[in-house]
Amino acid sequence: QVQLVESGGGSVQSGGSLRLSCVVSGYTYSKYCMAWFRQAPGKEREGVASIDSDGSTSYVDSVKGRFTISQDNAKNTLYLQMNSLKPEDTAMYYCTADPEGPYYSGGYYCLLTPVGYDYWGQGTQVTVSS
Numbered sequence: 001q002v003q004l005v006e007s008g009g010g011s012v013q014s015g016g017s018l019r020l021s022c023v024v025s026g027y028t029y030s031k032y033c034m035a036w037f038r039q040a041p042g043k044e045r046e047g048v049a050s051i052d053s054d055g056s057t058s059y060v061d062s063v064k065g066r067f068t069i070s071q072d073n074a075k076n077t078l079y080l081q082m083n084s085l086k087p088e089d090t091a092m093y094y095c096t097a098d099p100e101g102p103y104y105s106g107g108y109y110c111l112l113t114p115v116g117y118d119y120w121g122q123g124t125q126v127t128v129s130s
Contacts, residue, residue, distance in 0.1 A: 002027045003024070004024050004119055008021050009124030009126045012129075013128070017082060019079060020093055021077055030053065031053050032053050032098060033098040033111070034050065034051055034110075035111075036078075036095060038091035039092050040091040040092075047112025048060055051078070056102070056108070057069050066083050067081065068080070093124050099118060099119075
């Protein structure tokens with residue numbers, strides 16, 4: 001049984017930093033995509049950052065240069081380092097895994113849409129005040 005458990009959310013002021021963690025258990029795929037998504041009230045779930053089993057990363061334009069996704073395979077943990085936080089980053093953040101990825105399209109890529117992500121954590125709330 002695959003389980004993803006997020007932690008590290010909280011309330012910070014604009015310009016602050018947080019590091020989210022996601023501990024993964026029961027997941028034994030050698031090739032995969034993992035990602036962080038977020039969802040603000042009244043908005044659609046948005047892909048923030050992804051990483052594949054080889055360590056290749058991708059980011060939505062709004063967080064490039066501020067957020068960093070990483071993984072520690074020895075600890076079965078996915079991270080999202082968030083710096084220079086803005087009020088518009090306020091959302092529930094979800095960790096997710098896609099055992100079918102990455103996908104080939106001129107190179108191998110992980111998607112930043114929810115399609116294909118079969119496993120989801122419960123989420124951790126991030127609130128950024130101005």
